[in-house]
Amino acid sequence: MSRRAVVQSIGHSVPERVLTNKEIESIVDTTDEWIVQRTGIRERRICSESETASTLAARASAEALERAGASPEEVQLVICGTVTGDMNFPSTACLVQNKIGAKSAGAFDVGAACAGFIHAAAIGSAFIESGQFDNALVIGVDVLTKFADWTDRSTCVLFGDGAGAVYLKGESNSDRGLIGTVLMADGAGAQHIDLEFGGSRYPASDPRSENVRRHVYMAGREVYRFAVNAMGDACCRVLAKAGLSTEHVDLFVPHQANLRIIESAAERLNLPPAKVFLNVQKYGNTSAGSIPLGLYEAEAEGRLKKGMTVLTVGFGAGLVWGANVIRW
Secondary structure, eight states: OOEEEEEEEEEOOOOSEEEEEHHHTTTTSSOHHHHHHHOOOEEEEEEEHHHHHHHHEEEEEEEHHHTTTGGGGGOEEEEOOSSSSSSSOOHEEEEEEEHOOTTTTTEEEOOOOOGHHHHHHHHHHHHHHHTTTSSEEEEEEEEEEGGGGTTTTTTTTTEEEEEEEEEEEESSOOOOOOEEEEEEEEEGGGGGGOOOSSSSSOOOOGGGGGGSOSSSSOOHHHHHHHHHHHHHHHHHHHHHHHHOOOOOOOOEOOSSSHHHHHHHHHHHTTTOOGBBBBOOHHHHHHHHHHHHHHHHHHHHSSSOOOOEEEEEEEEEETEEEEEEEEOE
């Protein structure tokens, strides 16, 4: 049997600060009822001024290594899915590598927005399966609240901060591991979700950038229509690629962006509520942190156990979308 990248453990980190819908009512013209009806979100976690993407990612990584009984020195590769890194450069993965003491590891970031963990896990697994590395720490983290426009009720209510990390290790003669992946993109939709300020197009040092948008922009209707189709499409593709059907799925852990989008994807897949994991009500959209946070909590609740087949899917700025099938 071929070599597989098997999940050894998982860790997570969320800020202590909880921001409820009731509190948002005092910040922007909205109501708890309006937010819940349209998104399913009731509260989210918010980073403090001193907390960053690398802060959360390092905590999640340290927990994953501790639970695996692995030392930081053993880690060979650190891959971090994020679009809200501490800085434009160096990579957040390098900052995490230093913080956790993974002195022998290579490190790099993957910028696939809300599908960041999907992409990072696929890359880490491919490296391990090829024999280039024996293990990898794969992280999904974002701190979108630091880039939210708190005067725009259509977007600021959506975001929360969080991180999750899995420790992957190569194993032979195992039926566990990442068993199917699809990754897709449509750059023509880049205009629908973006953060213009701070890149090489509108650098912070250029006076011409003063009037450029400095917050996350999202064309809600266009993104919603895209997401409803993309989620179901990616899931069907990855299951077919893995030679599986929805009957083989023990648990569905989608990107937690919007309850209605998740319900639409589950309906298309004919998955009952008992097989769909939800925590969007507690954390909102944590972008690349969303799926690993879901996996962590599903395992903690006993809904995800060793040997189970879990289907994950994400979509985000790019536009990008993708799905993984993992035998846990």
